[in-house]
């Protein structure tokens with residue numbers, strides 16, 4: 165008998181194994197579907213509609229949730245999901261009602277806005293994006309998932325991936341900034357971090373990419389405002405991060421509040437079915453945003469029943485808060501406005517999400533102690549959050565190298581944020597416990613431990629308008645920053661500043677000056693803070709401005725007058741992280757992911773613009789008549805996308821390309837040598853941009869297509885190589901086909917979007 169060669173035997177074995185596992189996967193899927201089909205065959209119409217209904221649980225007193233409104237509705241099978249309940253005992257009680265009191269014992273799906281951490285709070289998502297550190301961002305999501313899982317949460321409404329070009333929109337804080345390429349990498353990392361490879365694992369939770377779609381493009385940066393955009397722009401500039409999350413296997417999608425093509429996203433079939441499901445192949449569950457079915461009436465689209473029908477038929481599966489599905493769809497069915505199949509499809513997707521999480525196997529999953537509550541804000545998570553927070557700071561200016569500081573003499577710590585403990589975590593920190601977080605004052609005193617004297621003063625009010633400040637702070641449950649007598653507070657600040665060798669000002673936005681419903685039309689420092697800063701500058705002492713922000717703010721005046729400026733983005737460990745960076749244990753390494761404007765009048769502002777027929781260079785000093793130019797401000801950002809300084813400095817060599825001409829299916833590489841030519845060790849984020857010089861539609865001046873974060877000891881050099889694949893050169897053409905068009909391309913590599921080395925190649 166002839167022997168089969170070893171290779172063939174191995175490949176045969178492998179083939180059998182692959183077939184077997186494909187077969188067993190398909191079989192498992194079938195069994196799972198059988199399980200859901202069987203369950204659905206027992207469900208009444210009301211019970212099916214109940215699964216599509218999501219509610220806030222309201223006040224839950226541990227021990228007797230069955231007597232609450234929510235408990236009664238769960239018993240009646242009228243609720244499929246609740247959200248934003250804090251505390252594993254309360255959640256377990258609610259789950260018990262579902263398992264013990266409801267007819268079919270369908271487990272409850274419990275969600276929460278775990279946006280940048282559960283109780284260990286990482287920098288705001290915008291700050292996280294400034295790290296450009298994909299591995300660590302993934303790990304932050306994994307930690308958030310673990311802490312959530314320990315505390316009863318199965319589902320997070322994150323990642324938020326809305327591209328935002330207009331910093332007046334306060335929700336810029338919740339996303340990854342203005343770039344679709346970076347945004348997509350971060351979207352995928354977050355989904356991987358939350359969901360892992362097996363949603364049934366005890367420490368993994370369901371992710372929800374939001375807000376689909378284009379929420380960040382609200383006109384004039386006004387939250388919830390209209391969006392009107394060409395499909396070309398949607399596909400080429402805005403859609404990628406949502407699509408990337410879908411490709412990474414995100415289990416759920418939240419539709420957005422805004423109008424798209426004249427129809428709210430909540431009921432936009434083109435978005436939710438044609439693009440999301442048919443074009444991208446999404447198979448998970450779609451939930452609305454908060455009360456958005458009801459809000460369609462305010463948009464002027466009829467009444468609750470009509471809008472519930474529209475939302476369901478467009479592809480919505482779960483109704484957040486409105487009760488529109490629960491209260492109107494039975495009548496709509498009887499009137500022939502929808503079919504039972506429409507309801508079944510949505511119900512199946514909700515049940516499948518529960519099944520994927522393993523909730524039918526263990527309805528008490530996330531409340532069964534398998535992940536101990538003690539992981540919450542544990543030392544390991546805190547240490548990691550500190551590290552990531554350090555990476556997020558963006559140093560914008562450091563005149564005469566006044567940073568890093570020496571740990572000696574007297575340091576004046578001044579500003580409304582110096583003792584604002586409850587603001588430190590930043591916006592959307594639903595489960596934070598701020599009693600555990602340090603104020604900046606405490607962090608500095610602990611860190612310096614007597615090696616330098618720390619003097620502190622509030623110095624001014626946060627805002628002039630007390631009423632606005634109250635609604636911002638009390639409305640969100642943060643402890644109000646004290647109202648002070650401006651003159652007296654200023655005098656105190658100047659007095660301690662005079663006694664000090666260096667002044668650190670903690671100014672800018674408090675936690676809820678960014679986030680939902682926080683649009684601002686003036687992005688400069690609030691007036692009383694500016695007045696304080698001006699007085700302190702008169703002392704001509706070394707002064708560092710820590711600009712607390714949840715968006716790109718306007719620091720034009722400060723960029724001229726303040727010696728050192730660093731953007732910081734909140735987080736539970738911000739105090740400790742600031743100490744180590746300001747004192748030089750680590751060099752700052754964050755880079756902006758939003759362009760910081762010179763004036764709010766430039767908004768929307770972004771680096772990857774199309775090019776007008778009469779372009780004017782960034783920072784061109786003289787106004788040029790009949791050109792694309794402002795009369796009162798030069799073009800371009802004050803600090804461009806990708807910009808951020810270090811205590812050390814990096815030098816870039818010219819670019820070497822592996823080829824100067826390639827075919828449509830070939831890749832090439834672009835290489836530079838980066839040298840740490842300064843006096844400190846440091847990290848650099850090397851960025852690759854590409855421009856398609858001539859194409860069938862107008863293409864941007866440059867687009868980010870790669871980046872690498874590297875660590876270099878002082879004096880050290882490294883070669884950084886990027887592979888340029890054909891896919892990186894493609895775009896959506898006029899027919900919305902994803903194509904590569906032959907011709908010349910420009911490659912740019914540098915440490916920010918403005919200062920780049922350039923080369924060209926051709927696709928033949």
Ligand code: BGC
Nearest residue numbers: 248277321374375453454680
């Ligand atoms: C926000 C969402 C959030 C939801 C639930 C809405 O107001 O837009 O981002 O997930 O509330 O809290």
